[in-house]
Amino acid sequence: MTGLPILEIDKISKSYGAVKAVSDVSLHVNRGEIAGLIGPNGSGKSTFFDCSTGLQRPDTGTVKLDGQDITGWSLNRIAREGRMLRSFQKTVVFKALDVEENLIIAGQMFTFPSLLSTFGIGRMSKQRISGLRDRARELIKMAGLWDVRHQPAGNLSGGQQKLIQFASMLMPEPKIILLDEPMAGINPKIIERVIETILYANRSLGVSFLVIEHNIDVVTSICQRVVVLDQGKKLVEGLPHDIIADERVREAYLGG
Known part of the structure; x- marks a missing residue:
């Protein structure tokens, strides 16, 4: 240090x-x-x-x-x-989206100027999604959520949702x-x-x-x-x- x-x-x-x-x-x-x-x-x-x-x-x-x-x-x-990012005592996730989608959305919010730029049609959009997905999967493995990565976040326990939130915070490399x-x-x-x-x-x-x-x-x-x-x-x-x-x-x- x-x-x-x-x-x-x-x-x-x-x-x-x-x-x-x-x-x-x-x-x-x-x-x-x-x-x-x-x-x-x-x-x-x-x-x-x-x-x-x-x-x-x-x-x-x-x-x-x-x-x-x-x-x-x-x-x-x-x-x-x-x-610099912070968490709050109340855990917030996108409950209707699965674990992987939660992290991809979090990465998009910090990396690209709009949803359209990430999820639009075309080669650049596909490359952006691919890059976000690769990082999301690395963090999902780190958080021990690999087996539930395609389950809706709202179906998981409160502790697992905290792990989703924490992994999402790591997406922009703070x-x-x-x-x-x-x-x-x-x-x-x-x-x-x-x-x-x-x-x-x-x-x-x-x-x-x-x-x-x-x-x-x-x-x-x-x-x-x-x-x-x-x-x-x-x-x-x-x-x-x-x-x-x-x-x-x-x-x-x-x-x-």
Whole structure:
């Protein structure tokens, strides 16, 4: 991990009326790193994500992606760039389309200017579809969804749909992905698959991650560094096992 961090967030603050949801929080993610963001409910994690990814505009502070100041950019503009993507706690897939079609559509949205340019008639259109299909199939295998690739996404479990969503996010080859509670509401077997998929994307595809997660076992197994928020402020930052052993974290997050 050399050079500038892929993501630099400096002194972000956000208030809603008299409530200060995030107060002067700074955080960075190095290239090739999986960083964790933890804290009790109401600590400001999701607001911090929203301000970092254009869903909300911060009151103060700056966000730099790959050295470029993107403070105030809209969520759509940041996503359209394809370099930084984020997930939400609610899983969203095209339920009537099969797994492979979900990924192809996701790739088309970032790669080509219109549906017509991808799915129109002609040699160029066929080449585009072929390229998207090849990448989609690679990612489907990575996510362990090969046997269900032609099933409608709506027929699959919630955990499998999370894997579809995650694989779809990899279609435009992003540099960093922000994941908001990727393990929430899925069974242990699927959690193992999600972990394997994140690690594969990080090690083999070079994708950096910032992950909000309540499952401490997951945090300690995949994250190289962890930042803890409490009451909208950064409480502590460090190596996962040091963070878990920190008395301040136990009081704020783990209940002592």
